[in-house]
Amino acid sequence: MPDMFQPARSSESSLDPLSVPLQPPPNETEDEKLARLEAAREATRVSRSIDAGLVDTKKMLERKRRAVKILLLGQSESGKSSVLRNFRLAFTPKYFESERLVWKTVIQLNLIGSVKKILSVLQTALDSESPSEPTPLTSEHRRRALSLSPLLAFETSIGQMIDSTGSGGYIVTVRPGGGWKDKLASFGRAASKFEAHSPVEEASQVTQVLDACAAEIVALWEDPIVRDVLALDDVHLEDESGFFLDDTTRIAALDYVPTDRDIMRARIRTVGVEEHRFVTESGFRAGTEFFITDVCGSSSQDKKTNRVQDSLQLWRDIVSSTLLAKTAFILLFNKRDILEAHIAAGVMVKKYVPSFGDRPNDVPTVTKCMQLILHFRDKFSAYHVRTFFHLYTVC
Numbered sequence: 001m002p003d004m005f006q007p008a009r010s011s012e013s014s015l016d017p018l019s020v021p022l023q024p025p026p027n028e029t030e031d032e033k034l035a036r037l038e039a040a041r042e043a044t045r046v047s048r049s050i051d052a053g054l055v056d057t058k059k060m061l062e063r064k065r066r067a068v069k070i071l072l073l074g075q076s077e078s079g080k081s082s083v084l085r086n087f088r089l090a091f092t093p094k095y096f097e098s099e100r101l102v103w104k105t106v107i108q109l110n111l112i113g114s115v116k117k118i119l120s121v122l123q124t125a126l127d128s129e130s131p132s133e134p135t136p137l138t139s140e141h142r143r144r145a146l147s148l149s150p151l152l153a154f155e156t157s158i159g160q161m162i163d164s165t166g167s168g169g170y171i172v173t174v175r176p177g178g179g180w181k182d183k184l185a186s187f188g189r190a191a192s193k194f195e196a197h198s199p200v201e202e203a204s205q206v207t208q209v210l211d212a213c214a215a216e217i218v219a220l221w222e223d224p225i226v227r228d229v230l231a232l233d234d235v236h237l238e239d240e241s242g243f244f245l246d247d248t249t250r251i252a253a254l255d256y257v258p259t260d261r262d263i264m265r266a267r268i269r270t271v272g273v274e275e276h277r278f279v280t281e282s283g284f285r286a287g288t289e290f291f292i293t294d295v296c297g298s299s300s301q302d303k304k305t306n307r308v309q310d311s312l313q314l315w316r317d318i319v320s321s322t323l324l325a326k327t328a329f330i331l332l333f334n335k336r337d338i339l340e341a342h343i344a345a346g347v348m349v350k351k352y353v354p355s356f357g358d359r360p361n362d363v364p365t366v367t368k369c370m371q372l373i374l375h376f377r378d379k380f381s382a383y384h385v386r387t388f389f390h391l392y393t394v395c
């Protein structure tokens with residue numbers, strides 16, 4: 001038996017070290033030989049596919065290096081995913097069109113979510129009724145709530161189908177990745193034949209039940225007693241995102257197809273991080289490759305902190321990051337239409353931004369006066385010198 005601890009002889013040391021284990025064993029049978037050769041072929045195939053994967057990865061990284069990369073940041077509900085949606089409408093219209101039916105289901109779910117919220121407030125009011133505190137709700141309200149209850153089951157079943165995380169309260173919340181869109185796409189697709197309990201059948205049922213319930217939903221939402229009960233509970237659905245109750249008749253129609261505007265107003269909460277890669281189909285520099293990363297936003301747990309302060313804090317955190325020292329920033333002052341509506345309703349900006357002071361409380365002053373921008377810019381330039389754009393937008 002050879003001594004394994006003896007140094008190899010010089011003639012052996014020049015051998016390829018792999019050649020020894022790869023040599024056929026002595027007394028190899030024909031079957032063993034075939035198996036060995038097959039294993040070698042398989043190993044070569046795997047090795048080549050790894051090489052091809054490495055080449056693809058290298059190409060992808062090179063493409064990514066040259067592509068436009070955008071990271072969307074902002075607090076929850078600030079409109080990050082809407083910016084992405086707007087972007088796709090403008091620069092990848094064919095893709096946007098292909099997703100229209102996906103958004104139909106999201107909008108239907110938004111509408112059902114609002115109904116669910118109203119019914120929950122009414123239920124609480126009915127449950128807490130006492131002789132000393134009678135509720136203005138009547139047996140007719142009970143009947144209406146009962147007649148609308150089948151709608152709520154759809155929210156659960158569609159949520160399960162798209163693997164909704166369910167943590168968004170009345171808002172659809174999906175896991176990262178496009179999986180939910182693929183499921184909703186098959187869900188919303190029209191089909192002449194469908195299997196029992198298939199997504200298509202369920203989609204058709206949601207549309208039919210919504211159509212059948214439309215008059216009841218409209219009556220519920222337009223009922224002054226219901227509005228009073230909601231207001232007493234400080235529930236203002238019309239100020240919430242994904243609000244479609246004023247459009248019930250149109251959305252619940254059997255032949256409803258969402259408009260671009262509807263799609264922009266739809267609300268679905270992002271969780272985790274999603275990277276979207278696409279090549280622009282039209283517009284400025286068509287053919288440009290983009291990687292846009294959309295992340296879930298967070299909101300301050302402190303209810304006393306208003307959203308402007310929350311955004312400012314987030315902005316400070318971002319601009320002070322040394323990792324982003326050389327990154328160009330685009331600061332979007334979106335939801336300009338909401339600002340206009342709030343100012344028209346008499347909301348005083350200085351209540352939320354004390355440094356706004358006693359300037360005229362009108363839209364041109366708020367948007368044009370650079371107080372907010374300068375505030376942001378000061379915070380911005382205090383840390384680093386880099387490219388900075390700001391835009392006012394409406395989704």
Ligand SMILES: Nc1nc2c(ncn2[C@@H]2O[C@H](COP(=O)(O)OP(=O)(O)OP(=O)(O)O)[C@@H](O)[C@H]2O)c(=O)[nH]1
Pocket residue numbers: 074075076077078079080081082083241242264265266267268269270271295296297298334335336337338393394395
């Ligand atoms: N009126 C109005 N609504 C807007 C505008 N931009 C966004 N929204 C609405 O605001 C809601 C929230 O927008 P999203 O894009 O889902 O917000 P997000 O930042 O992605 O939120 P998370 O995914 O929770 O982090 C949606 O219902 C949008 O339709 C705007 O300019 N005007």
Ligand SMILES: [Mg+2]
Pocket residue numbers: 080081082268269270294295296297
């Ligand atoms: Mg989002």
